[in-house]
Amino acid sequence: MEEESDSRKINNSFLRDHNYATEADIISTVEFNSTGELLATGDKGGRVVVFQREQESKNQPHRRGEYNVYSTFQSHEPEFDYLKSLEIEEKINKIRWLPQQNAAYFLLSTNDKTVKLWKISERDKRPEGYNLKDEDGRIRDPTTITSLRVPVLRPMDLMVEATPRRVFSNAHTYHINSISVNSDYETFMSTDDLRINLWNLEITNRSFNIVDIKPANMEELTEVITAAEFHPHQCNTFVYSSSKGSIRLCDMRASALCDNHSKFFEEPEDPSNRSFFSEIISSISDVKFSHSGRYLMTRDYLTVKVWDLNMESKPLETYQVHDYLRSKLCSLYENDCIFDKFECVWNGSDSVIMTGSYNNFFRMFDRNTKRDVTLEASRENSKPRAILKPRKVCVGGKRRKDEISVDSLDFSKKILHTAWHPSENIIAVAATNNLYIFQDKVN
Amino acid sequence: MVAKGQKRKLHREDEGGGSAWESQLQSVLDISMDKFHRDQALVEPCLLRSVLINNTLRQVQSEVRAQVESLSAVKTKNQIGLLPEPSFPRSSPSAEHTPLFSLNNENMEDDFMAWTSEEDFSLSSAISAILKDLDTVIDASQGPCASQRAPLSSVENLTQYQSGLRTERMSDMASSIKTEAMCPGCPQDVALDKLLLDIDTSVFEPEVNLLQGFSVTADDLAKYLPSLSKSASASSSSSLVSHGQATWEIQEIEHVMDILMRTYPQS
Numbered sequence A: 001m002e003e004e005s006d007s008r009k010i011n012n013s014f015l016r017d018h019n020y021a022t023e024a025d026i027i028s029t030v031e032f033n034s035t036g037e038l039l040a041t042g043d044k045g046g047r048v049v050v051f052q053r054e055q056e057s058k059n060q061p062h063r064r065g066e067y068n069v070y071s072t073f074q075s076h077e078p079e080f081d082y083l084k085s086l087e088i089e090e091k092i093n094k095i096r097w098l099p100q101q102n103a104a105y106f107l108l109s110t111n112d113k114t115v116k117l118w119k120i121s122e123r124d125k126r127p128e129g130y131n132l133k134d135e136d137g138r139i140r141d142p143t144t145i146t147s148l149r150v151p152v153l154r155p156m157d158l159m160v161e162a163t164p165r166r167v168f169s170n171a172h173t174y175h176i177n178s179i180s181v182n183s184d185y186e187t188f189m190s191t192d193d194l195r196i197n198l199w200n201l202e203i204t205n206r207s208f209n210i211v212d213i214k215p216a217n218m219e220e221l222t223e224v225i226t227a228a229e230f231h232p233h234q235c236n237t238f239v240y241s242s243s244k245g246s247i248r249l250c251d252m253r254a255s256a257l258c259d260n261h262s263k264f265f266e267e268p269e270d271p272s273n274r275s276f277f278s279e280i281i282s283s284i285s286d287v288k289f290s291h292s293g294r295y296l297m298t299r300d301y302l303t304v305k306v307w308d309l310n311m312e313s314k315p316l317e318t319y320q321v322h323d324y325l326r327s328k329l330c331s332l333y334e335n336d337c338i339f340d341k342f343e344c345v346w347n348g349s350d351s352v353i354m355t356g357s358y359n360n361f362f363r364m365f366d367r368n369t370k371r372d373v374t375l376e377a378s379r380e381n382s383k384p385r386a387i388l389k390p391r392k393v394c395v396g397g398k399r400r401k402d403e404i405s406v407d408s409l410d411f412s413k414k415i416l417h418t419a420w421h422p423s424e425n426i427i428a429v430a431a432t433n434n435l436y437i438f439q440d441k442v443n
Numbered sequence B: 001m002v003a004k005g006q007k008r009k010l011h012r013e014d015e016g017g018g019s020a021w022e023s024q025l026q027s028v029l030d031i032s033m034d035k036f037h038r039d040q041a042l043v044e045p046c047l048l049r050s051v052l053i054n055n056t057l058r059q060v061q062s063e064v065r066a067q068v069e070s071l072s073a074v075k076t077k078n079q080i081g082l083l084p085e086p087s088f089p090r091s092s093p094s095a096e097h098t099p100l101f102s103l104n105n106e107n108m109e110d111d112f113m114a115w116t117s118e119e120d121f122s123l124s125s126a127i128s129a130i131l132k133d134l135d136t137v138i139d140a141s142q143g144p145c146a147s148q149r150a151p152l153s154s155v156e157n158l159t160q161y162q163s164g165l166r167t168e169r170m171s172d173m174a175s176s177i178k179t180e181a182m183c184p185g186c187p188q189d190v191a192l193d194k195l196l197l198d199i200d201t202s203v204f205e206p207e208v209n210l211l212q213g214f215s216v217t218a219d220d221l222a223k224y225l226p227s228l229s230k231s232a233s234a235s236s237s238s239s240l241v242s243h244g245q246a247t248w249e250i251q252e253i254e255h256v257m258d259i260l261m262r263t264y265p266q267s
Helices: A002-009 A278-282 A323-334 B006-015 B018-041 B047-077 B098-106 B115-133 B147-164 B170-180 B187-195 B218-224 B234-243 B250-263
Strands: A014-021 A027-032 A038-043 A047-053 A067-074 A079-081 A086-088 A094-097 A105-110 A115-128 A152-168 A178-181 A187-191 A195-200 A203-212 A225-230 A237-242 A247-251 A263-265 A286-289 A295-299 A303-308 A317-320 A344-346 A352-356 A361-366 A372-376 A417-420 A426-431 A434-440
Touching: A027 A094, A027 A417, A027 A426, A027 A434, A038 A094, A038 A105, A038 A426, A047 A105, A067 A115, A067 A152, A094 A178, A105 A178, A152 A203, A187 A203, A187 A225, A195 A225, A225 A286, A237 A286, A278 B047, A286 A344, A295 A344, A303 A352, A323 B018, A344 A417, A352 A417, B018 B047
Parallel strands: A178 A225
Antiparallel strands: A014 A434, A027 A038, A038 A047, A047 A067, A079 A086, A094 A105, A105 A115, A115 A152, A178 A187, A187 A195, A195 A203, A225 A237, A237 A247, A247 A263, A286 A295, A295 A303, A303 A317, A344 A352, A352 A361, A361 A372, A417 A426, A426 A434
């Protein structure tokens, strides 16, 4: 059973492939496409790099399909908003793939203000034998042309080109934090701090506002939207999370403006854990539906929670990511780490969840066995193709040999973005400007 | 004044771990204000961050207010007769407020009209009222200005809360409160210092860089305020009205202004 093999392999058997170092730019988003054949990364410089899994080769069975660079393009450029005298960063906040419908691949990428639809297509033939120009493009002297011929398509080296097909702009006053493609494959939504807009993929000059939480008086603002996602199967349902730790599920059939939620998920605060930072650490940084559509996963600063859509009062499961930081919240507030937005992901079968932490650690939780593991994405601490060693952070006085104490954690090395292949045990982990891809060990 | 000296020791049993909580309160307040001001300097602060910092500041604010209210509630229980000598606190300015409060402790007479208790009560209520108005919207006529002005912008808020300073004996207490405030080194000053920082919540418009603080320097204040006498003066009230929007009772303005000016060594 796939699930059993997942849980068996989860703790000790992750092989490491190459380590792809993108050039000095910090990776800001990572996303597999729906088949797992392609992996896209976006960076702070506005570039998108797409990796493709190579076909498995019978000659080298131990090298299960590795990911190689397939296409690189500049998705967004820095812009200047003249009206407000503000610079608009080109950093790619999110990438979402569209389901594949023909030979070309489509993805949506967004920065703070503009969403773009990119088409990535291959070209492996080109026309040769033009009448009016040479093969190298120079115009031929018309007087030398004596006969007419039909150009023919001849094979050429594979070229992958990315072209922007749609630009969805001027719909957001605040910074876009999420995009989500609807299961109807016709619409998608873009979310900023206060509003959610619904777009048709074909229409760029109009969008519909479906959620607006901006108060009439901005001084009364106490809550913002932090993430949103469409349900994987029900095209009328979506959720959005807030900075106060709540999730609202909305049904677009109920009304045009979904300010009133259909369901409201919030866990009552634990009074024994109350501190000045309770609200900040409850702010949800990521929300993801399970592949089945039955569950919802949310990430706040210290925990990952799995919610059952049928139970609004409290989460089904809560996993502590790095509870040892609870006593350090004041310093983490001071150095701004408390505002870090970690993402979380499901594996293909929804049995394991993964999220990042500091010191280039990332954590996996098996929902069935309740076991968890901490792994490290680091070139220094593991060799290529070596099995990753589980790590441990020690909180008490006595530190064992391989443990790391809380005080020696490197808070500048944070793993905010991770992705899991839709059907296999292959994960992509972004550690600042490096991308790590890990696979299951091949027996 | 919110005391961190003698008086607080008395109530420490009630609070349990009070000093640790206080020091964290102070750190959170310091850090939050620092971040708040830094974000003000940015052209486009991150909205999520601003909201979270602001909510934290509000929480600190309400905790402090609760603290002040509980202290003043305790004080009104311990009504004491005290010589209403203005000179009394002056005799030992460096001893801060201890003379005053030690007398509180000694004399447990239930005299509702006692000076000290009323002083403290009025002071606490002044602080509470100031804190209430830290959320008040300041007129957008004040343009964006440097964050150093922010502490004194709460002066502008005073126009709207003057009803909080409502005891009859306010005028008589002005001088004694003034002298109370005359200790720059008081830990109470630090608390009040922070308490009176304008926690301005009207900063969320990214399109408009609104720092709704009023550009008032201590020098300006000194110019507009008459010497701290008890006599009502039409000129001073009118000059204040020129800045503010409401009418005042001059004594109330005077002593609160004095507290502010004494606790702020500079603008």
